[in-house]
Amino acid sequence: MSRPFPLRSPRRSAATLGAALALAVLTAACGGTAGSTGSAVKDDTAKGGGEAAAQPKAEANDAICGQNSRPIKHDLGTTTITGKPKRVVALEFSFVDALVNAGVKPIGIADDGKPDRIIKQLRDAVGDYTSVGLRQSPNLQVIKSLKPDLILADSQRDAALYKQLQKIAPTVALGSNAADYERVMQSEVVVGEAVGECDKMTAALDKHKKAMADLKAKIPADDKRRIVFAITYDKGVSAQTQRAFAPTVLRGLGLTTVPSTKGQDATLSMTLESMVTLAPEVLFMARNTPKTLSDQWQSSQLWKQIPSVKNNKTYVVDGNVWSKGRGTLAAELIAREATEKLFPAS
Template structure:
């Protein structure tokens, strides 16, 4: 009887070990069951089913690179416009080596396919027409980036976190981000009444970002009112006369190229009538940071930059 009891105990212990092993967690804290779990991701082009944790992710917009870096993931491939210098330093510090898959406007399907990705993240504005081709290569989700405002960027981050199987990590990162945003907002005086105008400034023209643009809505989120509160387009090419009419108190210029249209305007008396010019409140800022990258990391850096300029 005693021997029978011992055998029963040993049998129960073996079953216990097997049960524990079946749900064993790896070093990332994910169980095997979690890794194989299938989930349906809703996005701009419909729904995509993803199984397990993607190991090779291709990002076709910089905002998605920012998203992945925030989650501790290095993309296998990035549409970096074939210029690694466009990867902003705070993001570069968080990711490792990657393969360039060409430009954001025309990524190379051949290079993407060669990477054998298990997830592709594409931008609705730029890539909706090649969605079917991308989906033949790997599960693909299409999210707003180029046309998104700040809140849209937050929504995209949450979708990316779910797609890569890091919802809990995403919640933690987003909580830290919101706390940082509150800290930055507290540095803007409650009586701040100046209007601001972020714009890409190039030889080809002056491209103003209105209150619904990513940068415009980001600045508004901490109490900095955009000078353009109307318009069908979030990004508007405007002339000098229109700037005088809008009359911003502060201008943030994302300069592109050695010479811009503003260099010509400086010889025009009209330019000197703009409040920002009269009060010496025109600031040159990094276009990669302020315009091309749209994510949690870049959002914080943009606001830090703006606050340093406005409240030295």
């Protein structure tokens, strides 16, 4: 305090600053490259966010099924699994479906802290499990404490966590979030291989395909009604495109869904006007929050111009089945509900 301001020449301060910045850039660059090469060696495919869905690398390979040590090719690399994993952690609901199909009860599930989000039949089949937190931020410490021998992760949502998960237990990353029906079916097959229960999985999938075929048989081929599945929440309404799960299930039945999409997007944000333009003849809506934006729309005259509203073909459906489930059971429930609503007589 007693010291007067030690004023220095401006040139010297600029030099100090320049040197400091240069040093910082240099050291950070070194740290950065060291870090990235380190990760490149271990897994060259861990990618963040976006549309990892566009390049699924998971491969179904029945040949490896009987082997004790099986290299499982998945979206973020290849993981070798030995024996039949019994302590499995599922970081998405569709993996719970796949595990139940394979006759394995997951010991940990990322259930967002809400067990109700797991479709009831699956929840009953699983019995007791430990919640590992939110799907977007599963609690690594809890996962570790469960001492799993296999972790099933979403190849998109959990990409940034992949390295850390791999440290805890062998991790297989597959399409679930933002995956369509076909890709989810493929994920099921790979889960069957990962847990070494290919026969059970094949049997379950055959049964599922038959159930879907039976439903499809009930549907007249000439039905061309424009079906929209939308999720409505407090701040918006998103219509699922033909790349998303529920619409691809419906299309698999020979039904027509809109909107189609130019890009890779699995959802399309809607306004009341764009919904009117889309003109759905049947509208299925899942409500994610108690109050939704679509509630406000319903008082509008525009809303009443939507064909599905005029014809009383607007239905509220369970988002846990239609949007979050994304498994064989979810597909069957969606197909059944849609068939009942579209063809009430049959």
